[in-house]
Amino acid sequence: MLRWVRRQLETAYERQLRRSVSGAPAHVAVIQDGNRRYASKQGGEASDGHREGAKTTERVLDWCDEIGVEELTLYTFSTENFERPDHEREALFDLLENKLYEFADAERVHDSGVCIRAIGDVQQLPPRVREAIDYAERQTGDYDNFVLNIALAYGGRNELLGAARDVAREVESGNLDPADISVETIESRLYARPLRDVDLIIRTGGDERTSNFLPWHANGNEAAVFFCTPYWPEFSKIDFLRAVRTYESRAQSFRQAKVQRALALVRAVGGVELDEARSVLHKFAEYVPDSATVEEIEGGDERQTTK
Structure with missing residues (x-):
């Protein structure tokens, strides 16, 4: 009985992991x-x-x-x-x-x-x-x-x-x-x-x-x-999927770090230099999290730099 319960739990966990892997x-x-x-x-x-x-x-x-x-x-x-x-x-x-x-x-x-x-x-x-x-x-x-x-x-x-x-x-x-x-x-x-x-x-x-x-x-x-x-x-397949999830977490952290460095550059400049900073930010567009567009980040950041 315990072995059956364990198998069911492992199967459910495996399905959960598979759904969490997006790439x-x-x-x-x-x-x-x-x-x-x-x-x-x-x-x-x-x-x-x-x-x-x-x-x-x-x-x-x-x-x-x-x-x-x-x-x-x-x-x-x-x-x-x-x-x-x-x-x-x-x-x-x-x-x-x-x-x-x-x-x-x-x-x-x-x-x-x-x-x-x-x-x-x-x-x-x-x-x-x-x-x-x-x-x-x-x-x-x-x-x-x-x-x-x-x-x-x-x-x-x-x-x-x-x-x-x-x-x-x-x-x-x-x-x-x-x-x-x-x-x-x-x-x-x-x-x-x-x-x-x-x-x-x-x-x-x-x-x-x-x-x-x-x-x-x-x-x-x-x-x-x-x-x-x-x-x-x-x-096991669970171990394999956990490894892939580790890779995805690492990749996401790497992307976020690049975005933050780009945003730090935007925050550090103003006036006529802001247009140049924006062009740099656009180069990092592929690393911007899905929940925000480059324009949204720029807009929010512009509000911050012009206060």
Whole structure:
């Protein structure tokens, strides 16, 4: 009886959360932490936790599709993971190989136009995993409705270091002028196909750190971050919707801060300078809360500055 009541309450809460979500982050990045701890809690092997985590990944793909997320990046295997025991590492490679082939052939992937690609130093991976990556990327490379990035043999510092070395070599060879180095210069050397800036990072398992994940695309974009305690196999739709709500709250706060800075500028000037200040405020029109128009804010502010 108590279990039934709990399920009903969770269902009602999930519906409430879904109604409260008005938009979606374009790019969500997930640190899938806690697979091994989940398995230990269940009395199983680490491989059991990874298999259960793979099921969560499939559910998250459905949730992203439901609310309109356009890109999902999964931190699946870090460079530090190579230090795990051989038997655990090989079991994880088996799972990765099987899932890559399975996803590449899945009807849902092709029906939804999902592009699968790997990011990271994949040359460190065993040949069988690299072959599975090549297969998945070939099978889905022409799609662009949704992008699924799988971070394998990934390290954010190594990624930036590699791009910096490429740029340095081109400058040294005379093929690149230092004055021409731009954001696009770096981004073009990170991946063959560009990633969107990350809007939301989710980390499961209780740790509150981003573990060097996508530093260029997340930190540079001031991505919202959502930490939660459930292990990855336990991550639920309620947790996912709460993460999206965190992103929306962060985005709204960011918009309001821009509006307030613009209004402070208007309040700080008067007379002939007011027209110039108004033109600045109009540039922030997209950040004005829905409950007020730029003209209303200007009118109220003009009354304040001419008292």
